[in-house]
Structures are given as C-alpha cells and as structure tokens.
Amino acid sequence: MKKKITLLVSAALFCLSTFTLADEITLYSHRHYEYDKVLFKKFSDETGIKVNVVKAGADELIERLKAEGDNSEADLLMTVDAGRLQRAKAAGLLQPVESKLLSERIPAAYRDSEGSWFGVSMRARILAYAKDRVELGELKSYEDLADPKWRGRIVVRSSSNIYNQSLMASIIAEHGVDDARVWAQAVRKNMARPPQGSDRDQIRAVAAGLADVAIVNTYYVGLLINSSEPKDQTVGKGTGIFFPNQSDRGTHVNVSGVGVTKASKNSEAAIRFIEFLVSDEAQAGFPQVSHEYPIVEGAPWSGLLDSWGEFKTDSLELGRLGELNAAAVTVFNEAGWE
Ligand SMILES: [Fe+2]
Numbered sequence: 001m002k003k004k005i006t007l008l009v010s011a012a013l014f015c016l017s018t019f020t021l022a023d024e025i026t027l028y029s030h031r032h033y034e035y036d037k038v039l040f041k042k043f044s045d046e047t048g049i050k051v052n053v054v055k056a057g058a059d060e061l062i063e064r065l066k067a068e069g070d071n072s073e074a075d076l077l078m079t080v081d082a083g084r085l086q087r088a089k090a091a092g093l094l095q096p097v098e099s100k101l102l103s104e105r106i107p108a109a110y111r112d113s114e115g116s117w118f119g120v121s122m123r124a125r126i127l128a129y130a131k132d133r134v135e136l137g138e139l140k141s142y143e144d145l146a147d148p149k150w151r152g153r154i155v156v157r158s159s160s161n162i163y164n165q166s167l168m169a170s171i172i173a174e175h176g177v178d179d180a181r182v183w184a185q186a187v188r189k190n191m192a193r194p195p196q197g198s199d200r201d202q203i204r205a206v207a208a209g210l211a212d213v214a215i216v217n218t219y220y221v222g223l224l225i226n227s228s229e230p231k232d233q234t235v236g237k238g239t240g241i242f243f244p245n246q247s248d249r250g251t252h253v254n255v256s257g258v259g260v261t262k263a264s265k266n267s268e269a270a271i272r273f274i275e276f277l278v279s280d281e282a283q284a285g286f287p288q289v290s291h292e293y294p295i296v297e298g299a300p301w302s303g304l305l306d307s308w309g310e311f312k313t314d315s316l317e318l319g320r321l322g323e324l325n326a327a328a329v330t331v332f333n334e335a336g337w338e
Contacts, residue, residue: 022075022266024050025273028065029078030058031256035289043276049269058084058162065093065261072263075270077117080256081162082110083169085117086322094259097271105278105296109317110255119255119318120277121292124311125167126251127242128203128214128221134240139213141245142171142252146186154187155202155211158195159332163217163254168331169324170252173316177327184335195338200224200232207235222291222304243311250312254321255295 029036032055040051056064058079065072065088077094079085088094094116102111102118110119127139138149145154157164172180192211202214203224224236243251258277260270276282283294287302294301 021047021049021272022269023048024052025075025266025269026052026054026073027076027078027258027273028054028056028061028074028261030056030061030084031078031080033290035285038289039277039282039285042281043273046276047269047272049272051273062088062091062093065263066091068263070263072261074261075264075266076258076273077261078256078258080254081166081321082117082119082255082257082318083162083166083321083325085112085257085259086319087325088259089114089116090322093262095262095264095267097260097267097274099271099275101275102271102278107295107297109315110295111257112259112319117257117259118274118278119257119295120274120282121256121286121290122253122295122313123217123219123255123292124243124251124253124313125163125215126218127244128206128216129240129242130206130209130212131238131240133212139242139244141248142167142215143183144244145190145213145215146183148190150190150213152190152192153212154190154215155192155205155213156187156195156215157197157199157202159329159337163199164215165325165328165332166254166321167215167252168328169321170314170316172324172327172331173320174249177331180328181331181335184331184337188335188337203239204232204235207238218293218305218308219291222302225304226291241308243308245314246312249316250314253293253313255318256292 044050061077065074077088089112096115098115106118171183199216199220202216203220205211206214221236221239221241224232227233245251258274260267264270278296283296283299286292286294287305
C-alpha cells in the first residue's frame with residue numbers, strides 16, 4: 001500500500017514537473033555541424049520545447065555570458081572543446097546540475113565532476129596520411145612527429161585553433177612545458193608549409209602531394225568522404241587514418257559538450273535537453289551524420305568508424321585541457337608555431 005502511494009505521488013510529481021517545464025530554451029552554441037538541426041528538431045517534436053540557437057565562436061559566447069550576467073537569455077552553452085567549457089565553469093558561468101541519467105551514461109572522464117558540463121559526442125585528433133608515401137610502421141606518436149625523418153612532410157593548422165591548443169595541453173600534461181616547447185619547435189621545423197587553413201585543407205594538402213601527414217580531427221575525414229563534391233570524396237577515400245600513441249597513453253580525444261548556464265531560469269528543461277543528447281536515438285545519429293563517436297559506451301558506431309577500428313584513448317581528465325590552455329598558447333608562441 002505504501003508503495004502504491006509513493007508511486008502515485010511520484011507520478012503526480014512527474015506530471016507536475018512536465019507541466020512546469022519551460023516551452024522554450026536558448027542555446028548558445030559553437031557547434032557548426034548539420035546534424036544539430038536534425039537533433040534539435042527531434043527534441044522539440046518529442047518534448048514540445050522549442051530550442052532557440054544563438055551561434056558564435058566559443059570565446060565570444062563566453063564573453064557574452066559574462067556581460068549579460070543574470071539577465072542572460074541563455075540556458076545552455078555548447079562548445080566543441082572541453083577546455084572552453086572548463087573555462088566557462090571557472091568564470092562562474094555554469095551551474096552544477098545533478099542527473100542520475102547523465103552520470104550513468106557519460107563516462108566520468110568526459111564530464112565535469114561537479115556537473116557543470118557534460119560531453120555528448122567524442123572526436124579524436126589523429127594522423128591522416130598518404131598511403132603511398134608513408135610506410136607501415138613509420139607512424140608512431142605525436143612525439144615522433146618531432147623526428148627529422150618528417151622534415152617537410154607535415155601539415156597542420158594554426159596554433160590559434162582550439163583543437164591544437166587542447167592537443168598541446170595534453171602534451172604538457174604528459175611531459176611538462178619545457179619538453180612540450182622542444183617538441184613544438186621540432187614539429188614546426190618539419191612542416192611542409194606555415195600553418196594555414198582548416199583541418200579539411202590539411203587533408204586536401206596531403207592528397208595533393210604537398211605533405212605526407214596531417215594532424216586532424218577524425219570526423220573531417222568522414223565529412224570529406226560524404227561530401228557533395230566528388231573531388232573531396234576522392235580525397236577522403238584515399239586518406240589513411242592512424243591513431244597515434246597506441247603503445248603508451250592513447251590518442252588525444254576531446255568532446256562536444258554542453259553545460260547549463262548560471263543564469264538559466266529553465267534549468268529543468270535544459271537538463272532534459274542534455275539528457276536527450278545522450279539518449280540512444282541521439283547518440284546513434286552522431287556517427288551516422290556528423291561522423292563523431294558517441295559518448296555513451298556501447299552506442300552503435302557507423303560502418304566508417306568501424307572500418308577505422310577500436311583504439312585506445314588518452315584517459316586525461318578533459319577539464320585539464322582548460323586548465324592548461326594558457327600554458328599551451330604560451331608554448332606555441334615561444335616555439336614559433338604561428
Ligand atoms: Fe570542427
């Protein structure tokens with residue numbers, strides 16, 4: 001009997017919470033992928049909660065949140081890098097939230113221990129290489145890219161890019177700033193050209209024979225293979241994929257993640273949104289549409305991700321990427337990596 005009453009009460013509470021959920025949430029997003037539109041529409045269809053998306057660079061969104069303070073319309077901040085979320089947390093812009101579902105579904109390394117942000121999809125920063133010019137066994141690790149055997153053979157984008165800054169932060173976490181600087185100087189010397197362009201441009205440069213190895217995020221290879229441009233499809237299909245550091249700490253990974261803002265007046269609906277992003281349905285779409293890895297263990301991969309194979313990931317807590325970001329920028333500058 002007691003059980004029955006508890007059930008009734010919790011059912012009533014559930015209805016009440018559903019009724020009191022906001023019918024609109026505002027998301028500040030730095031994500032730039034087509035999949036998000038599909039995803040947000042699905043969420044709205046299922047919950048009746050409309051998602052207003054404000055898109056800008058992560059730094060710009062963080063500055064905006066600071067300026068708006070408690071008056072901000074934003075309920076959620078979404079970025080393509082855990083380092084930026086950690087920075088937003090440090091600036092007091094995110095609120096800790098508790099969700100049993102989120103803690104259960106997202107591995108601890110990929111979310112903030114206090115619930116200020118949660119990774120929802122994962123990407124690895126890998127080596128894309130020319131299959132006809134790089135020999136089997138030649139590729140090993142990020143560290144090995146400093147070897148003179150790579151002179152004139154590497155392409156990578158500018159150090160102002162957050163993906164490179166987070167990779168550098170992971171190298172500093174492993175080796176310290178002094179060794180990281182020596183590494184960056186040597187890699188800079190081995191570059192086929194000064195850093196320029198996007199990750200996709202680096203893969204295109206390898207395909208064009210300008211260089212043999214590019215440091216890029218996994219999903220860009222998937223985007224090229226599935227491009228509407230036949231030329232890019234050829235580039236993507238011809239590219240070799242190598243996961244570095246498999247014999248030691250594992251490949252550097254990062255997440256797209258999201259946190260509830262301190263200013264949010266609709267935190268229940270905002271949490272519901274994050275929970276939707278890690279639902280089976282949403283997770284299954286990340287590999288298929290944006291070629292990212294799902295964050296939830298056991299969620300299905302795509303045929304393409306399966307073809308690249310399982311790999312060991314660097315187990316560094318992603319919050320460290322934000323804490324070491326300033327050091328990473330300094331090391332790049334000192335090393336002359338533009
Ligand atoms: Fe990206």
